[in-house]
Amino acid sequence: MIYKDRSGSQPLSGGPTALFTSVGRRVQLVRHFAEAGWRVIGADLNPADCAAQVICSKVHAVPPCSAGQRYYDRLLEICRLEQIDYLIPLYEPELIGLAGRQRDFQDSGTTVIVSQASSLELCLNKFRLFQFLRSHEFDTPDTYLEPDKIDHTERKGSRWVVKPVTGMGSKNIHIVSPDELCAAYGQVKSPLIQRFVxxxxxxxxxxxxxxxxxxxxxxxxxxxxxxxxxxxxxxxxxxxxxxxxxxxxxxxxxxxxxxxxxxxxxxxxxxxxxxxxxxxxxxxxxxxxxxxxxxxxxxxxxxxxxxxxxxxxxxxxxxxxxxxxxxxx
Structure with missing residues (x-):
């Protein structure tokens, strides 16, 4: 499904064609590419409610990322249909899946702007990232997977941030006192605990x-x-x-x-x-x-x-x- 076809609204500049996923509200971002002479295509779960349709030549409907292979097959279909040069993903849960399917897109002439899976796995898991930062001597707040791992004196002397190990958009984040820590920990799925800075x-x-x-x-x-x-x-x-x-x-x-x-x-x-x-x-x-x-x-x-x-x-x-x-x- 294509909600809007604005192919005539962008000049034919001979520039690259990009497909942006989860394009929704990202009007300023896609405008940057359109003003640079790119042809911009969007993909979104609800194209009719997508603000970026005013910039994109077209906005294609896609199933949710949670649909797995069906989602990636749809992106590949759009890339072939629109002769996409670059696929630019904007939604974190799709990144590792796209990294593992780069060859499929390359065979269709599309470069996926995504890091290798091993790097993504570090970045998208906040506890693994903490371990990486500490092992490479970067400053990062003390971070734990369980309240019992925190020294009693340290626990009483600080406020704490309780948040999911994975996730984006600052969802389900709690900044709490030591006395509130255990209650907040029980409210978060797959939580980690980080010293508040x-x-x-x-x-x-x-x-x-x-x-x-x-x-x-x-x-x-x-x-x-x-x-x-x-x-x-x-x-x-x-x-x-x-x-x-x-x-x-x-x-x-x-x-x-x-x-x-x-x-x-x-x-x-x-x-x-x-x-x-x-x-x-x-x-x-x-x-x-x-x-x-x-x-x-x-x-x-x-x-x-x-x-x-x-x-x-x-x-x-x-x-x-x-x-x-x-x-x-």
């Missing part, structure tokens, strides 16, 4: 090309967050955070767009890595506006690079607001 939250947008070169690192302060997605943010320059992020990305052997989450502790100034999301994050339009040419880099199969990080505009603030789109059924 009081300080300034950061998101760090980065891009790693096919040759493993870290092309950009853009730290930005998360000023206001709604439902897990940043609504106010500002780009900053931080040499220490940038240097450690480059080291982290190299250690994880990632590819494509990455959004790293961290906190700079108020009392100590130490920066703690919290999560690594191996996909475009919700706040990436700010980094795009600050000067990061994601569309150009993804289309650069030769990985032509001068060896330095891409400069970007610091002090650029993004202020999001609600806007209505009106479409006909």
């Amino acid at each position: 009081h300080g300034q939250e950061y998101s760090i947008d980065a891009y790693v090309d096919q040759a493993g070169n870290v092309r950009s690192v853009v730290p930005r302060k998360r000023l206001v967050v709604r439902s897990g997605e940043v609504s106010k943010s500002i780009t900053v320059e931080d040499e220490a955070v940038t240097r450690e992020t480059v080291r982290l990305l190299a250690a994880l052997q990632l590819y494509g767009p990455v959004t790293v989450q961290g906190i700079k502790e108020s009392d100590t100034g130490r920066f703690y890595f919290i999560e690594v999301n191996p996909r475009f994050g919700g706040g990436v339009p700010l980094s795009m506006r600050a000067g990061i040419p994601y569309a150009e880099w993804i289309a650069d199969r030769n990985c032509d690079w001068n060896g330095t990080l891409q400069p970007y505009q610091t002090g650029l603030k993004m202020l999001r607001y609600d806007e209505a789109l009106f479409v006909e059924d």
Whole structure:
């Protein structure tokens, strides 16, 4: 099913064609590619309710990712039908499945912008990521799988974050006192417990090309967050955070767009890595506006690079607001 066909609404520029999954509300993201001369196709569970239809040439209906092979077969069908050059996944649960099926898409002429499965398995399991960070000497908060593993003195001396081992969008996260810890732990499926760090939250947008070169690192302060997605943010320059992020990305052997989450502790100034999301994050339009040419880099199969990080505009603030789109059924 194709909900809308706007093939005539985008200029025929000869640029690449991209398929974005879970395209829903990602209007600013797909606009970046459309304005760079790309033909943009969307895939979504409910195309009729998809705001990005105003930018996409077409939006195709797909079954839920939980449908397994049927979901991936549908994406492959769309790639063949639309002659997709690049499949850009935006939904974390599909990443490992797409990584294991890259050859199928390559045989149809489509490059999947996704990291290797071993790297994804580290990033998408928050406890495995904690273990990786500690073993590679990155600062990250103390993290446990069970309350009984926490030393009594340490437990009483801190607030705690209880959240699922896997998941996205800041869902089912509880920040609790020591006395509330066990109750919150029982409310979360497959939980982990992490020491709460009081300080300034950061998101760090980065891009790693096919040759493993870290092309950009853009730290930005998360000023206001709604439902897990940043609504106010500002780009900053931080040499220490940038240097450690480059080291982290190299250690994880990632590819494509990455959004790293961290906190700079108020009392100590130490920066703690919290999560690594191996996909475009919700706040990436700010980094795009600050000067990061994601569309150009993804289309650069030769990985032509001068060896330095891409400069970007610091002090650029993004202020999001609600806007209505009106479409006909």
